[in-house]
Amino acid sequence: MKLLIGNKNYSSWSLRPWLLLSQLEIPFEEEKLSFNDPEFKTRVGHHSPVGEVPVLVDGDVVVWDSLAIVEYLAETFPDRGVWPRERAARAHARAICAEIHAGFGALREAMPMNCAVRFDWVPRDVRVQRDIARIVAMWSDCRTRFGKGGPFLFGGFSAADAYYAPVVRRFLGFDVKLPDIAAAYAAAVDGLPAMRAWMTAALGEHEFVAVDEPYREPPARASEPPAR
Numbered sequence: 363m364k365l366l367i368g369n370k371n372y373s374s375w376s377l378r379p380w381l382l383l384s385q386l387e388i389p390f391e392e393e394k395l396s397f398n399d400p401e402f403k404t405r406v407g408h409h410s411p412v413g414e415v416p417v418l419v420d421g422d423v424v425v426w427d428s429l430a431i432v433e434y435l436a437e438t439f440p441d442r443g444v445w446p447r448e449r450a451a452r453a454h455a456r457a458i459c460a461e462i463h464a465g466f467g468a469l470r471e472a473m474p475m476n477c478a479v480r481f482d483w484v485p486r487d488v489r490v491q492r493d494i495a496r497i498v499a500m501w502s503d504c505r506t507r508f509g510k511g512g513p514f515l516f517g518g519f520s521a522a523d524a525y526y527a528p529v530v531r532r533f534l535g536f537d538v539k540l541p542d543i544a545a546a547y548a549a550a551v552d553g554l555p556a557m558r559a560w561m562t563a564a565l566g567e568h569e570f571v572a573v574d575e576p577y578r579e580p581p582a583r584a585s586e587p588p589a590r
């Protein structure tokens with residue numbers, strides 16, 4: 363199996379299936395494409411009709427959306443625990459993944475994932491604050507109702523945690539103040555070995571993608587840090 367992904371520093375949708383595959387120790391090879399590559403669309407377009415990452419290629423099977431990839435992995439590896447084992451928990455996990463797949467646009471736009479940067483401000487926009495409040499309530503609810511067996515939303519690590527890992531990165535990167543239960547959850551996700559490996563690779567990229575950093579000026583030369 364091959365997973366096409368974008369820059370690790372920025373690509374929140376790529377992180378989701380990558381983290382799931384890595385953390386569940388499902389063997390795969392990654393192909394990383396730079397968003398700055400003028401051939402990006404053409405290269406992804408060889409596999410995907412949409413031209414976006416992530417894309418999973420498994421022989422003749424091509425899956426070009428993160429949520430569809432999760433479901434494909436759950437079917438292909440039924441014993442790996444992609445979703446929680448218990449039916450009600452599984453339904454809940456699917457619902458919260460669908461919620462971010464289709465929503466939280468204000469948060470996603472105002473607080474883009476950027477692994478290499480630590481911000482000292484949180485956007486004040488009321489829609490962003492509403493998204494943050496909903497996610498904190500969701501995490502607290504999952505941890506309280508389903509999280510007894512471990513530190514993650516449904517106890518053991520599952521696709522739901524892979525889906526919220528980029529949100530954890532955003533909350534940590536933008537220094538969002540979290541209540542204890544949400545802060546402990548964020549620390550558990552951020553400490554996952556696969557998450558640490560992603561972060562190390564992301565921090566080693568040193569590539570500035572202007573469309574992903576609307577809040578600061580690009581560096582004068584590629585080797586310099588960007589202007590704030």
Ligand SMILES: N[C@@H](CCC(=O)N[C@@H](CS)C(=O)NCC(=O)O)C(=O)O
Nearest residue numbers: 373374375376414415416427428429
């Ligand atoms: N809903 C899609 C979203 C995929 C997406 O937006 N990918 C972005 C990167 S994170 C992308 O490929 N952008 C490049 C482009 O559109 O040219 C999914 O869940 O996989």
